[in-house]
Amino acid sequence: MKTPSETIVVPAADAEKEPEPKLATPDRKKVSRKKTPKAVARKPAQKKSRKAVKKATKPAAKRMKRRAFPYQRVLKMWQAGKTLETIARATGRYQPKADDPLRSFRVSLTRFHKGVKLDGRLVKLPYRVSHKTVKLAVKAGKRAAQ
Numbered sequence: 001m002k003t004p005s006e007t008i009v010v011p012a013a014d015a016e017k018e019p020e021p022k023l024a025t026p027d028r029k030k031v032s033r034k035k036t037p038k039a040v041a042r043k044p045a046q047k048k049s050r051k052a053v054k055k056a057t058k059p060a061a062k063r064m065k066r067r068a069f070p071y072q073r074v075l076k077m078w079q080a081g082k083t084l085e086t087i088a089r090a091t092g093r094y095q096p097k098a099d100d101p102l103r104s105f106r107v108s109l110t111r112f113h114k115g116v117k118l119d120g121r122l123v124k125l126p127y128r129v130s131h132k133t134v135k136l137a138v139k140a141g142k143r144a145a146q
Contacts, residue, residue, distance in 0.1 A: 067092075069108050071118055078125060084109075 070091050077087045088094040088105040095101045112125040127134050 069093075071112060071116055071123070074109075074112065075123070075125065 073091060074087055077090065082090075084102055084105065085094065088102055091105075093105040093108070095104065109125065113127065115122045115124040117123070
């Protein structure tokens with residue numbers, strides 16, 4: 001018997017292998033195969049909230065918070081005889097860039113003349129002109145509105 005050292009080892013592939021000829025393949029895009037759906041139940045897709053859609057389309061403008069009108073402070077200054085502009089500037093209701101800087105303040109005063117509830121009781125801002133003058137002004141305003 002021959003020992004392993006005496007055996008002749010012949011390499012299996014002494015000769016160079018010839019590359020296999022490639023077949024001509026058409027230039028097609030590879031089509032992905034659809035995978036079979038898994039048995040795992042999927043969660044329904046969540047809809048985008050309206051807020052997210054709004055932010056994406058238009059930047060949100062900052063809304064001004066409504067400030068309470070300082071009726072008590074206005075009443076004290078009115079009784080002291082201050083002018084409309086002075087009171088408006090002191091209360092922060094003067095709008096210098098507007099066409100009519102005192103318009104919003106005058107509207108608030110009109111409401112105050114009609115009467116507002118302060119501390120549970122009705123308080124009316126007194127007019128600085130006679131009652132007769134107020135009546136004539138109201139009458140003229142109604143006539144002009146027709």
